[in-house]
Amino acid sequence: MLLALYAALGVVALPRLLSQVAWFERAPRLAIAMWQAACASVVVSALLAALAVAVPASVLGHGLADFFEACATLLSHGVPFTSASARIALLLAGVLVVRITYCAACVLLSARRERRRHAEMLAIVGRHDSRLGAMVVDYDECMAYCLPGRHGLPVITTGALRTLTSAQTAAVLAHEHAHLRGRHHLVLAAVRTLVRAFSGAPLFARASSEIARLVELLADDVAARGHPRVHIAAALVGLATGRVPDFALGAGGETALVRVRRLLDPVEPLRQRERLVGILTIGVLLAGPAAVAAMPGVRAFLAHYCESFIF
Amino acid sequence: MLRGLGDLEATIMDWLWAHRRPASVKDVLEDLRRERDIAYTTVMTVMDKLHTKGLLKRHLAGRAYLYETVASKEAYTADLMRESLASSGNQAATLVHFLERLTPEEAAALQAALQVYPPKEHRP
The missing domain is CATH 1.10.10.10 (Winged helix-like DNA-binding domain superfamily/Winged helix DNA-binding domain)
Structure with a gap:
């Protein structure tokens, strides 16, 4: 019951809480982990809540092996669950699992199909530049992005190459390589799966947009290890201003400003204590639901052993 | 080769x-x-x-x-690039770009931010 309440509350309250954390921009990696933990914690508690209703605590108490055995006999002999609520809870848990799996498959497959098609076309209109380690496309607009996947490559247009100095180009490509090496597309696919599965949930929508923003900051930081921050900032501005402002969508501006400011005013990394608090929060978010769900089980487990001591 | x-x-x-x-x-x-x-x-x-x-x-x-x-190389390239911009929204086809689109005002603000810290030897 507690878990169900938490899952319901968390979907609404967690995005508000997490949005107020001030240090997220200083430690994007930890911040991404925090959002992921928040999402996972809500999904897991919803699942556990259903299971807790369906499976009596006494079964859990006798150890996991017994628990699985109990499940197996239930399944193989088709013994109906004792109560209607147990059946409904199990059904809900099943629907949840199936829905998430289905959406994950959709997100991953459609992304892969599109990537493959894009890569095929890219191979025809672009050329591979082994010196840059990137695909170069003849196009006047300044663009740089990367195509993830097994043979992932950064893509840069000739327009961008004309606008940027070679040091800036190297910084841009380092940023894109950071995306590829960090498998950021999988991080995004995971959270987009949840958005797709539960389209109305504020937590997942917020987590998706925040993670999309944070992976950019993270890639900037990784690139900044090998390239002066000012080159990345200058490259950002060069790409932003050197383009034909034809079909502009304003939504990205805020992120770009944050990124340039961050790059020019290197933020101090998190202090040990703040980092520890962050890691602990992630731990609580992940372990909390399991602990709450296990509580009745543990109690039954202890009771069981006390009994055997007595007799 | x-x-x-x-x-x-x-x-x-x-x-x-x-x-x-x-x-x-x-x-x-x-x-x-x-x-x-x-x-x-x-x-x-x-x-x-x-x-x-x-x-x-x-x-x-x-x-x-x-x-x-069927179409010129330029047309294909333009299509492909436009597609890579559009797909950052929902599909994970191409990963988020180095930078999303900006309005001219935002671009000006960015340039102003950079003017304060001019990268001396590498001005764009």
Whole structure:
């Protein structure tokens, strides 16, 4: 019951809480982990809540092996669950699992199909530049992005190459390589799966947009290890201003400003204590639901052993 | 250096884009053979594949097909680049760009931010 309440509350309250954390921009990696933990914690508690209703605590108490055995006999002999609520809870848990799996498959497959098609076309209109380690496309607009996947490559247009100095180009490509090496597309696919599965949930929508923003900051930081921050900032501005402002969508501006400011005013990394608090929060978010769900089980487990001591 | 069918596709498309006229497999093959040893059937297969993909259109002229490009290289590039911009929203097809689109005002604000810290030796 507690878990169900938490899952319901968390979907609404967690995005508000997490949005107020001030240090997220200083430690994007930890911040991404925090959002992921928040999402996972809500999904897991919803699942556990259903299971807790369906499976009596006494079964859990006798150890996991017994628990699985109990499940197996239930399944193989088709013994109906004792109560209607147990059946409904199990059904809900099943629907949840199936829905998430289905959406994950959709997100991953459609992304892969599109990537493959894009890569095929890219191979025809672009050329591979082994010196840059990137695909170069003849196009006047300044663009740089990367195509993830097994043979992932950064893509840069000739327009961008004309606008940027070679040091800036190297910084841009380092940023894109950071995306590829960090498998950021999988991080995004995971959270987009949840958005797709539960389209109305504020937590997942917020987590998706925040993670999309944070992976950019993270890639900037990784690139900044090998390239002066000012080159990345200058490259950002060069790409932003050197383009034909034809079909502009304003939504990205805020992120770009944050990124340039961050790059020019290197933020101090998190202090040990703040980092520890962050890691602990992630731990609580992940372990909390399991602990709450296990509580009745543990109690039954202890009771069981006390009994055997007595007799 | 050319490797695999993907590269051959690019070579053939480039040839057709450069020559700007319908061409048969034999026409393309003659030019390609100057650079390397390649079988007629290989070129035919690849051109057939490009037709299936919608990059080439063809009509029968005598006993052989004459192939020509459906659109210019510039048009294909523009489509592809536009697609890579559009897909950052929902599909994970291409990963988030180095930078999303900006309004002119935002771009000006960015430039102003950079003016305060001019990267002396590397001004854009």
